[in-house]
Amino acid sequence: MRFSKCSAAAAIASIVALTIAPQARAxxxxxxxxxxxxxxxxxxxxxxxxxxxxxxxxxxxxxxxxxxxxxxxxxxxxxxxxxxxxxxxxxxxxxxxxxxxxxxxxxxxxxxxxxxxxxxxxxxxxxxxxxxxxxxxxxxxxxxxxTYWGQVANDIAYLKQVHTGNLRGVKIGFVYLDYPFGQEPIPILQTLAKVEGFELKLYPVPLPGNDQAGSWTQVRRDQPDHIISWLLAGAHVVASKEMKRNGIPMDKYISVNWLNEVDIANIGPEAAKGLKRGTNVAGxxxxxxxxxxxxxxxxxxxxxxxxxxxxxxxxxxxxxxxxxxxxxxxxxxxxxxxxxxxxxxxxxxxxxxxxxxxxxxxxxxxxxxxxxxxxKTRVEMWDGEKWVPQTEWIAAYTDLIWEVVRKSSSEYHN
Amino acid sequence: MFYPLAGVRHQSYLSDSKLFPVPTDRNLLIVLTIAGIGAPFLLSSLYLNSYLQPWLIWTALALGLNLATGWAGQLHLGYAATMAVGAYAAVHAARFGIPWEFALLIGGLAASLIGSLFAFAALRVKGLYLAIVTLAMQFIMDWVLNHSPVISGGSHASLQSPRFALLGQEIASGRGLYYVALGWCALVTVFMMNLQRTALGRALVAVREKDYAAAILGVNSFYYKLIAFSTSSFIGGIGGALLVATFFFLAAPEQFGVNVSIQVLAMIIVGGLGSIIGTYFGVALILLMPGIANEILANAAALFRLPLGNETLAHIPTAVYGALIVIFLLVEPLGLGKLYANIRDYFLVWPFDQFKK
Structure with missing residues (x-):
């Protein structure tokens, strides 16, 4: 009893001492x-x-x-x-x-x-x-x-390059986690769809993203030409499985910057061949x-x-x-x-x-x-071993992005 | 010794149902109140506004949940949703130009209304089924917040709260905000203490123990459950609004997610269901312990030059925190409040504990 009291007191004293320990530096x-x-x-x-x-x-x-x-x-x-x-x-x-x-x-x-x-x-x-x-x-x-707005606009600019400057009639799917992170690019995509004349299809994925079966069967039905994905970490792996199941080739997939080597390893470096991602850093x-x-x-x-x-x-x-x-x-x-x-x-x-x-x-x-x-961002492609840049560093549609930025920031009052 | 019962005699029903039958309890409360009022002059602003103030706000919130779960026995997994209703309603009202006193009231009433609406559906089921229905309320609220920019504030789902003011006086200083939290927490505490000795409180307890038996005694259990839900939601709504107005300064959906609901529930379970002092302890443990454990470990690592990586340093406190919850609940399943009650009971008769039975 006495011992436990003493040790309890000592423990409390040391905890207090550690909490307020000053960090002296020269x-x-x-x-x-x-x-x-x-x-x-x-x-x-x-x-x-x-x-x-x-x-x-x-x-x-x-x-x-x-x-x-x-x-x-x-x-x-x-x-x-x-x-x-x-x-x-x-x-x-x-x-x-x-x-x-x-x-x-x-x-x-x-x-x-x-x-x-x-x-x-x-x-x-x-x-x-x-x-x-x-x-x-x-x-x-x-x-x-x-910003995610800028990033998605740059992805569209890349696709415009792929389609030699004309996106009219192209079908672009947007797979996103259904919360603010994923929803953010939607208004920009909608505006760009009007400007560039492509068809935009939205596929929300419920949080936390490990069940995407419903979204991808819809993708199969619509057969978009490209899929831009605003998913995180493990959700990419789930997406890749669903793509395989639905017979959608990997090279249609353009990810947000949050996709890394761990995800590639989980998808399988070979299976991930052709996968693309937008990025602001060299991989x-x-x-x-x-x-x-x-x-x-x-x-x-x-x-x-x-x-x-x-x-x-x-x-x-x-x-x-x-x-x-x-x-x-x-x-x-x-x-x-x-x-x-x-x-x-x-x-x-x-x-x-x-x-x-x-x-x-x-x-x-x-x-x-x-x-x-x-x-500025660019699109890189996974070639089975490393990331290969597909574009220069680009910043597209900046006027449009800034319009959205100013509209949104004007609502902030300090 | 500490709790002298000598001279305490009850000769009437009224005196027996006094708030403080033991004078020491009253004196202790007076000392604590003085400490609470004096805290801004004793503590640094860091401890005042980053530890003490959130502790008080969350205690008031947890007391609200304790009313529904601890007193009326209704498991509630959607408490953060009522906080969200209160917070968003109040902030929108304040942004609209309504003074904060009324905005808070609007927040509380809106939360109470939505809480009662859900309760009408939820109270048709009991126990674990009720838990799931209240969880549904949480998820519906999450969905609404994430999908209606009009409510959640458009840009990146964050809604700024206007400067807090009471009686036309803008409150911006740390001390002022602390006193607001203290005042609200004291108000809720006094309400809860008095609730225990009213017919309403006893009816709630009867419903908790066995709603069927309560009905036989003439207690309309559905009615009292509904009262418990709406009152608890009211407290939760105002608490949520105060949390945003005096601590976060903006409302964002993540502040009212399902993890918050679970956290508040953990606070009252660790603290003790139906215990006021226990709620204070429980909130302190659940809310403040992770940060403090982090700090202690970081300082210890620096002091003893432990070669720990960032991740290890982050995970050890989480493990310690989890272990503490388990240990406390193993030592006393009825919560930290009961732990305090045990000590109090011991000293009530000390040193003559042979008279205990």
Whole structure:
């Protein structure tokens, strides 16, 4: 009894001590707050992306940091719960973090009002509200990448190339997860269908996407010429099975950027031949920065995680995101010197010009009005072993996209 | 020792049904109230607004569910749906220009209305069947939110909430928002404490224990179940609206998903069905424990330089959290509230526990 009391008291004391343990540091690094969902819905991508962030930062620090300032990545799990995302934000904010990244739509949406209020920087590449590319309204939010609207428009532009400039009479199917992520591109597709004269067929797939039988028999009935798919992770594998069952060839399938090597392995590298996906990063390890990371970190045993993650395209996605962030910091240091503050960081990010991280991604130009960086993507095809680009980096129908963006962002009032 | 019963004599029915038969309970509550009011001056804004304030808001919400599930015995898996109705109704009302006091009321009434409508259908079945029907309510609400931009706010399904204001006074400071949460939680707590000693409360308990037997006693069980549902939905609606108005600052469907319903249910089961203090404990465990466990582990890893990857660091707290729930429920299946009651019972007669029986 006495012993258990003592040990309970000791346990409580140590817990209290650990909770309030101060983290003393000598120098003030530039801190990146990575509040990620590492345990629930987004785990298909977050380990690779956060590992990429840590590796890239480690590499940058090896080279002396940015303007002499070292960079620190603070990774914390929020389990895709808005409540815990806010907790992460509020905590890190007080530790001097002013650059936040959530890689989760619900959390990024929940964080947005606070970020705008506190004038901190929210990075939301590929997640969150798409109209946040409008820098005039969302001054502190940086999507740093294509919107889903832009991505789907670029897919259509690719199909137009395939059909030698005329989509009239072409039937395009859109298979999507029936919630905001999947529904988002629909208005753009409908507008484009009117402009280009193709026929659009919609096939909603109920969440979480592991039963798609109903949708694909409908696809078989309609026999569209191309299928654009807004599915995630395992849902692609289910889709591929249903396509096989319904006799729909794989080369009709154009996926959103969320399809990686794990999904390809699950579909079967041979069976996936001809499958295409829109992307804003180059796939594969044939990129200078990845080669450098392998040589400088992994060959010397200093990598931040398992090396097999490097073969995953989401690792490239993470590198692309953090290359842009670090480039923004470099610009900030160049314009205003160190220490970098949230205001100078914002200016730095807004001064990224034609930056492609040495062939890693589509060149981006971020301005004070366009926080998306131009929204260029390309379509790549899986040839059984690797991704083969089918187009240049393109950003099509930008006027149309911006019309939708402005219409949507005009409803936001801070 | 702590709970002296000396001098407590009941000579009338009225005195026996007092809110606090044991003076210590009252004194404890006074101390806690003072602590609650003084918290903004004692705690840093991080703890105040990221831990304490959500804890109070969620406690008020969980108390609402406890009314239906703990007191009236009706399993409810669609509580987040009523929160959503309240939140969206109130935010839309506030955006329309209606003052927040009335907007909250509109939210509560709308939730109560929709909750009762469902209850009419749901209460034709009992037990697990009721659970499934209420789950259907949750899924219908999810579907409605995901498919009607008019309600969910169009762009990416997020609806901004206007600045919160009461009596014409805009409340934006952390302290102010905390006091709003505290006030609402105190109000719901007082209501629940008083409910226990009214005819309504006793009728609810009778329905919970055996609705058939209750009917024989002359308690119209359908009527009382309906009251339980609509009251619980009312509390849930206002709670949901306050959650959006004072914490999230915008409403999004993910804030009211099925996982939230399960979470609130877990709060009251871990805390103790039909226990007020237990609800406070349960909410603290379910809501705050993951974050705190995360923090402790991260600090421990940094302190002892443990070579743990990001994923491991994220998964250990989840496992610890799960283990804690199991341990607490193994130690005391009736919940954390009962754990507290055990301690209280022990000290009620201490040191003369031979008089206990």
């Amino acid at each position: 120098e003030q690094p530039l801190k990146l707050g990575v509040c990620y969902d590492l345990s629930k819905a987004y785990t298909f991508a977050t380990p690779q992306v956060s590992q990429a962030a840590q590796d890239l930062v480690a590499l940058t620090n090896l080279k002396g940091g940015i303007g002499g300032t070292p960079i620190e990545v603070i990774v914390q799990d929020h389990g895709n719960e808005p409540q815990r995302g806010i907790e992460c934000y509020e905590k890190l904010k007080r530790e001097g973090v002013f650059i936040f990244d959530t890689l989760s739509t619900p959390v990024s949406i929940a964080m947005l009002p606070r970020v705008m209020q506190d004038k901190n920087i929210l990075i939301q590449a590929l997640v969150g509200r798409g109209d946040a590319v409008d820098g005039a309204v969302f001054g502190w939010v940086f999507p740093l990448g294509p 594969g390890q044939d990129v200078p920065v990845i080669q450098e990371i392998i040589a400088e970190l992994y060959r010397k045993g200093r990598g931040s995680g398992p090396e097999k993650n490097l073969k995953d395209v989401y690792y490239n996605t993470g590198l692309a995101m953090y290359s842009m962030i670090l480039q923004g910091a470099r610009q900030a240091a160049k314009l205003h010197g160190t220490p970098i503050t949230s205001a100078t960081m914002r200016e730095g990010l807004q001064n990224i010009t034609n930056y492609d991280a040495n062939g890693l991604m589509a060149p981006v130009t971020v301005t004070s009005s366009d926080h998306g960086g131009g929204g």
